[in-house]
Amino acid sequence: MKTIIENVSRRRFIVGAGGLVIAAQFISLKSFAEMHEDYKTGAGAMPHGVVTDPHVFVTIDKNGLVTIIASRAEMGTGAARTTLPLIVADELEADWSRVRIKQSPGNEERYGNQDTDGSRSVRHFIQPMRHIGASVRLMLAMAAAKHWGVDVSDVEAKNHEIINKKTGAKIGYGAVAVEAMALPAPSADQVTLKTADQFRYIGKGTIKPVDQKDIIMGKAVYGIDAKVPGMRFAVVARPPVFGGKMVSYDDSATMKVPGVEKVVVIEGTPAPAKFAPLGGVAVVAKNTWAAMQGRDALKITWDDGPHAVYDSATYRTQMEETARKPGVVVRNDGDAEKALASAAKVVTAEYYLPHISHAQMEPVSATAHFANGKLEVWAPLQSPGGTRDELAKKLGIKPEDVTVHELLLGGGFGRKSKCDYAIEAALLSKAVGAPVKVIWTREDDIQHDFFHTVSVERIDAGLDQSGKVVAWRHRSVAPTIFALFVPDPKHESALEMGMGLVDNPFDIPNLRCENGEAEAHTRIGWFRSVSNIPHGFAVQCMVAEIAQAAGRDPKDMLIELIGPPRIVDPRKSQDVKDFWNYGDPFESYPIDTARLRGVVELAAEKSDWGKPLPPRHGRGIAVHRSFLTYVATVVEVAVDEKGKLTVPRVVTAVDAGFIANPERVHSQMEGAAVMGYALARYGEISFKNGRAQQGNFDTYKVTRINESPAQTEVHMVPHGLDVPSSGIGEPGVPPFAPALCNAIFAACGKRIRSLPIGDQLST
Amino acid sequence: MNVTVNGRQHAFDGDPSMPLLWYLRDELGLTGTKFGCGIAECGACTVHVDGEAVRACATPMSGVADRKVTTIEGLSPDGSHPVQKAWHALNVPQCGFCQAGQIMQAAAMLAANKNPSEAEINQTMAGNICRCGCYQRISAAIKSAITGA
Ligand code: FES
Ligand code: FES
Numbered sequence: 001m002k003t004i005i006e007n008v009s010r011r012r013f014i015v016g017a018g019g020l021v022i023a024a025q026f027i028s029l030k031s032f033a034e035m036h037e038d039y040k041t042g043a044g045a046m047p048h049g050v051v052t053d054p055h056v057f058v059t060i061d062k063n064g065l066v067t068i069i070a071s072r073a074e075m076g077t078g079a080a081r082t083t084l085p086l087i088v089a090d091e092l093e094a095d096w097s098r099v100r101i102k103q104s105p106g107n108e109e110r111y112g113n114q115d116t117d118g119s120r121s122v123r124h125f126i127q128p129m130r131h132i133g134a135s136v137r138l139m140l141a142m143a144a145a146k147h148w149g150v151d152v153s154d155v156e157a158k159n160h161e162i163i164n165k166k167t168g169a170k171i172g173y174g175a176v177a178v179e180a181m182a183l184p185a186p187s188a189d190q191v192t193l194k195t196a197d198q199f200r201y202i203g204k205g206t207i208k209p210v211d212q213k214d215i216i217m218g219k220a221v222y223g224i225d226a227k228v229p230g231m232r233f234a235v236v237a238r239p240p241v242f243g244g245k246m247v248s249y250d251d252s253a254t255m256k257v258p259g260v261e262k263v264v265v266i267e268g269t270p271a272p273a274k275f276a277p278l279g280g281v282a283v284v285a286k287n288t289w290a291a292m293q294g295r296d297a298l299k300i301t302w303d304d305g306p307h308a309v310y311d312s313a314t315y316r317t318q319m320e321e322t323a324r325k326p327g328v329v330v331r332n333d334g335d336a337e338k339a340l341a342s343a344a345k346v347v348t349a350e351y352y353l354p355h356i357s358h359a360q361m362e363p364v365s366a367t368a369h370f371a372n373g374k375l376e377v378w379a380p381l382q383s384p385g386g387t388r389d390e391l392a393k394k395l396g397i398k399p400e401d402v403t404v405h406e407l408l409l410g411g412g413f414g415r416k417s418k419c420d421y422a423i424e425a426a427l428l429s430k431a432v433g434a435p436v437k438v439i440w441t442r443e444d445d446i447q448h449d450f451f452h453t454v455s456v457e458r459i460d461a462g463l464d465q466s467g468k469v470v471a472w473r474h475r476s477v478a479p480t481i482f483a484l485f486v487p488d489p490k491h492e493s494a495l496e497m498g499m500g501l502v503d504n505p506f507d508i509p510n511l512r513c514e515n516g517e518a519e520a521h522t523r524i525g526w527f528r529s530v531s532n533i534p535h536g537f538a539v540q541c542m543v544a545e546i547a548q549a550a551g552r553d554p555k556d557m558l559i560e561l562i563g564p565p566r567i568v569d570p571r572k573s574q575d576v577k578d579f580w581n582y583g584d585p586f587e588s589y590p591i592d593t594a595r596l597r598g599v600v601e602l603a604a605e606k607s608d609w610g611k612p613l614p615p616r617h618g619r620g621i622a623v624h625r626s627f628l629t630y631v632a633t634v635v636e637v638a639v640d641e642k643g644k645l646t647v648p649r650v651v652t653a654v655d656a657g658f659i660a661n662p663e664r665v666h667s668q669m670e671g672a673a674v675m676g677y678a679l680a681r682y683g684e685i686s687f688k689n690g691r692a693q694q695g696n697f698d699t700y701k702v703t704r705i706n707e708s709p710a711q712t713e714v715h716m717v718p719h720g721l722d723v724p725s726s727g728i729g730e731p732g733v734p735p736f737a738p739a740l741c742n743a744i745f746a747a748c749g750k751r752i753r754s755l756p757i758g759d760q761l762s763t
Numbered sequence: 764m765n766v767t768v769n770g771r772q773h774a775f776d777g778d779p780s781m782p783l784l785w786y787l788r789d790e791l792g793l794t795g796t797k798f799g800c801g802i803a804e805c806g807a808c809t810v811h812v813d814g815e816a817v818r819a820c821a822t823p824m825s826g827v828a829d830r831k832v833t834t835i836e837g838l839s840p841d842g843s844h845p846v847q848k849a850w851h852a853l854n855v856p857q858c859g860f861c862q863a864g865q866i867m868q869a870a871a872m873l874a875a876n877k878n879p880s881e882a883e884i885n886q887t888m889a890g891n892i893c894r895c896g897c898y899q900r901i902s903a904a905i906k907s908a909i910t911g912a
Contacts, residue, residue, distance in 0.1 A: 696801075
């Protein structure tokens with residue numbers, strides 16, 4: 001109550017005196033975080049946290065044109081350049097047709113965290129963006145009230161105008177823009193957010209993606225499209241084996257290629273090298289083609305280094321052996337060993353998921369210009385701010401002397417979180433004294449990726465006489481991403497184990513998770529949904545295997561394992577260390593089995609689960625919580641006598657809390673099914689002599705239209721703002737592959753435990 | 764040699780084996796045509812040569828001498844080609860990187876066959892990869908362009 005009284009009095013005072021600052025000396029200012037106690041996220045704990053200063057994000061010109069800054073990376077989810085801006089615009093009562101979006105450079109001191117990753121954009125920024133929009137709305141109201149000499153409570157913002165409620169007079173945003181934007185940012189407790197029933201754009205899904213028109217006209221500018229006067233083009237011959245080095249090279253033939261200008265050596269960095277370039281020999285030329293020809297003509301002797309013997313088939317055997325022995329216990333409820341020993345039936349299965357490559361449609365690329373001690377970079381970057389710091393460090397200059405121009409990403413999926421290509425461009429520009437664009441060919445992009453990890457997951461489940469699951473032991477073995485950051489870590493990090501291993505939500509009294517040792521023999525990085533892929537695959541296939549062993553319906557088995565509605569808190573289980581909950585507070589985002597069950601039931605109902613299908617058709621179901629979102633997927637397949645697989649229908653149910661832009665949620669879930677199909681059906685990067693065996697879309701196949709799931713239906717669980725928004729970009733992926741493989745089993749009785757499916761159905 | 768791109772004639776005296784893709788992107792600055800694979804596997808670089816869809820990454824400059832090349836920038840002045848309109852109406856793109864190629868492929872298909880069957884659509888469009896997975900909407904947009912809906 002007190003706050004409200006203070007609010008009212010201060011507003012009066014402010015309008016009368018025409019300024020906030022004096023008032024602020026009398027009344028303590030509430031921060032954004034204090035005002036949003038009921039909507040806590042981990043945003044503030046991210047590097048450089050959240051900036052809610054409206055002056056940083058919004059400008060309005062005299063004609064009323066509103067410019068909203070997009071500070072995060074746009075890679076196709078629509079979050080950065082459509083959804084977050086429409087949230088600002090809605091709270092600002094702006095008319096969307098008079099809104100422009102401007103991309104910010106990389107600068108986290110100014111814009112707050114820009115690391116576009118972990119399905120965080122909407123979940124961390126919906127409230128800050130609402131606050132920014134509402135702040136500007138108030139500033140406009142204050143300026144208009146002053147203009148009319150009335151109290152701010154006598155005016156109201158509506159569709160790009162301020163209305164004088166007493167007289168009915170109207171004044172456009174443009175007319176008061178200068179005065180309004182000269183006001184200091186209101187304190188958080190002065191700002192009134194809209195109620196959900198007042199939303200015009202938020203939650204509606206009616207806004208066209210901002211860049212769509214440019215995209216279909218070929219005018220949208222992606223990182224690889226950067227144009228800088230005087231720019232040269234470069235391709236790099238990188239060590240074919242991770243950790244290898246160039247010993248010597250002969251560029252005499254290269255220098256004879258017309259258009260080739262220079263050959264430059266890039267030094268590699270010994271592991272752990274974070275995002276540093278792999279090193280190698282770069283050819284700089286007048287155009288990409290000449291650079292590529294020049295590279296082909298190089299004669300290079302490599303020292304392949306310690307991973308020259310990496311063979312993924314041998315390594316798989318090694319990982320399987322590890323998974324058959326006890327590992328480090330990372331969660332321990334009850335006594336799984338004892339319960340397994342006394343179980344009436346034990347079901348055991350081992351799952352294998354190979355390395356995969358992101359293969360985002362735009363190969364990584366960057367353009368850099370280093371001159372007079374200053375660096376400018378144009379690139380598609382998931383972390384433009386972080387990249388700026390990495391570039392400054394690498395070149396030994398101050399971050400203030402680095403300008404990172406963020407362009408559109410032709411897909412990211414985690415690959416473009418790692419800025420090795422931008423560092424390459426910077427080093428090359430410095431070496432040749434001109435702007436340089438580095439192009440990675442598709443082969444470069446696939447063979448020198450930061451690969452999704454390879455893993456063996458082994459689960460033993462013990463059933464009692466009645467067929468109830470009483471014991472569960474899940475052993476996970478996979479080289480960790482953290483090999484990028486620390487020497488030889490050997491075990492999955494808490495982050496990886498928190499993605500579907502230790503956060504297992506099942507109602508099983510004796511539940512044990514273990515993690516065996518595994519060494520990284522190539523660059524491992526995060527791929528859309530990360531460790532949720534192998535963990536979710538194993539757990540959700542296992543449920544169907546148990547159902548089969550117990551003679552039960554897989555969906556009923558799943559519901560039984562999820563158990564009664566409750567909050568599952570892994571922090572209360574023994575041996576769980578540093579449970580991270582995707583960096584967000586557990587209180588805002590608990591593991592809620594009622595919501596988990598809810599999506600299972602929704603997907604089952606919408607997919608006609610249990611209704612008869614034609615012969616050799618089958619349905620499979622899987623559910624997974626990742627990035628704080630619950631997704632259940634039912635896949636319907638047909639497998640003909642020859643083993644030809646088709647997917648006539650996919651039904652996905654999503655519970656992602658409050659949905660800010662349902663239209664783009666649809667597209668993300670449709671896309672997740674296509675990517676899920678690719679990784680299940682084809683996804684494999686294998687290694688021989690340390691070298692990736694696939695190089696382009698002829699050998700590393702991805703889903704094409706003629707085999708793609710024909711129809712993906714998306715059903716969202718409706719929530720108000722009281723249920724915080726959670727991730728969207730990634731959570732659609734994990735349940736797809738297990739649902740597909742469960743469907744294949746239902747259709748033809750073939751159980752797939754090793755991905756990719758490849759030709760396993762035809763043998 | 765001469766080549767006409769989007770109605771403008773250009774003289775070319777460079778390496779005749781250079782793929783059209785790099786000429787368009789690096790020399791003419793027409794970056795709407797994308798590089799995705801370089802080996803005619805993904806369709807991102809699809810352009811029209813004398814009205815037919817070809818992969819610019821696998822078409823040497825010598826192959827377009829005295830021919831007419833149309834890129835996405837030249838498909839329509841304002842995005843009003845029926846395929847572009849359908850793409851916009853159905854919000855097809857995600858990241859958008861493949862879409863110029865998809866649109867050019869679909870436009871060439873419909874120019875040659877006003878009413879392709881589902882199987883024909885799938886077969887013709889199978890050369891164009893969309894890693895974001897917009898296929899369901901690509902399919903729907905083509906059907907909508909056919910009916911003019
Ligand atoms: S770039 Fe030409 S088909 Fe892929
Ligand atoms: S929209 Fe991203 S590859 Fe097609």
